[in-house]
Amino acid sequence: MNFYVLTLFPDMIEQGLNTSIIGRALDKGLLTLNMVDIRDFAENKHNRVDDYPYGGGAGMVMAPGPVYRAHQYIMEQIKLRKGLTHNRFEYPDKMEADKTVSAETLEENKSEKNQSTEVDKQNSKPIKKQTRVIYLTPQGSVFNQGMAEEFAEEEDLIFLCGHYEGIDERVLEMVVTDYVSIGDYVLTGGELPAMVMIDAIARLVPGVLNNDVSAEFETFQDNLLEYPQYTRPEVFMEKSVPEVLLSGHHAKVEEWRKQQSILRTAKNRPDLLKKAELSQKEKKFLNDYLKK
Numbered sequence: 707m708n709f710y711v712l713t714l715f716p717d718m719i720e721q722g723l724n725t726s727i728i729g730r731a732l733d734k735g736l737l738t739l740n741m742v743d744i745r746d747f748a749e750n751k752h753n754r755v756d757d758y759p760y761g762g763g764a765g766m767v768m769a770p771g772p773v774y775r776a777h778q779y780i781m782e783q784i785k786l787r788k789g790l791t792h793n794r795f796e797y798p799d800k801m802e803a804d805k806t807v808s809a810e811t812l813e814e815n816k817s818e819k820n821q822s823t824e825v826d827k828q829n830s831k832p833i834k835k836q837t838r839v840i841y842l843t844p845q846g847s848v849f850n851q852g853m854a855e856e857f858a859e860e861e862d863l864i865f866l867c868g869h870y871e872g873i874d875e876r877v878l879e880m881v882v883t884d885y886v887s888i889g890d891y892v893l894t895g896g897e898l899p900a901m902v903m904i905d906a907i908a909r910l911v912p913g914v915l916n917n918d919v920s921a922e923f924e925t926f927q928d929n930l931l932e933y934p935q936y937t938r939p940e941v942f943m944e945k946s947v948p949e950v951l952l953s954g955h956h957a958k959v960e961e962w963r964k965q966q967s968i969l970r971t972a973k974n975r976p977d978l979l980k981k982a983e984l985s986q987k988e989k990k991f992l993n994d995y996l997k998k
């Protein structure tokens with residue numbers, strides 16, 4: 707899977723994701739992470755990408771031109787399928803970057819927003835497929851596991867990170883397919899949200915996690931939180947590991963873990979518990995516990 711990030715702070719994303727599990731998946735070539743610096747597509751002397759808002763008001767707005775050209779650049783790269791592993795796109799100089807956005811491609815993209823032609827393997831007919839462009843904004847739909855699963859089906863994903871008071875609405879209308887927020891709080895830019903989303907999506911790509919079962923049977927899959935985990939030592943500062951986990955009785959361990967999941971969810975996420983499917987026995991367990 708190929709991630710492309712349009713950002714003013716490529717280092718932040720590159721460094722944040724190039725470690726641990728995601729870093730290893732990049733090394734293995736399961737993922738590529740391609741940074742495009744929006745500033746490289748500014749056309750003025752000082753490489754300015756922001757300007758004052760029409761109508762007045764506080765702060766600055768990111769201009770549409772650089773964002774548009776940076777997106778065009780990525781679409782061309784996707785067409786060429788230049789798979790670079792966690793690297794910024796290299797272009798010899800600014801002229802070269804500008805050259806990639808010809809008048810023809812600008813026209814082409816007007817009529818076919820973000821589309822690339824792929825061949826359907828079953829009937830070998832060409833199919834039009836949109837490359838999704840995710841704009842990170844507190845005004846978007848709130849990201850969740852279901853959305854991560856949907857995005858993980860894509861071959862290429864483009865993330866657009868805004869700063870200041872946002873991006874000129876016209877270019878958003880032209881290139882963005884999905885508006886996504888990561889929660890009800892305000893951050894200074896889209897980079898951290900993009901990293902959060904990439905991490906959540908990347909770990910669903912086959913081969914990224916060591917154990918391929920673990921992504922399926924985890925938190926949110928069945929609307930229950932995970933049960934508590936323990937490792938050695940058996941006694942830590944006078945606190946013992948729960949007896950049942952030492953019993954070697956697999957069915958009892960499973961029952962205990964499910965009960966712990968139910969209790970945690972009841973306590974921390976009652977909203978999720980309402981959506982969880984519990985057996986009669988589990989419902990009774992919860993009710994008995996709540997009565998105590």
Ligand code: 6GU
Nearest residue numbers: 842843888889891893899
């Ligand atoms: Cl996606 N962007 C910003 N700036 N703030 C946020 C957010 C996104 N999601 C939650 N807060």
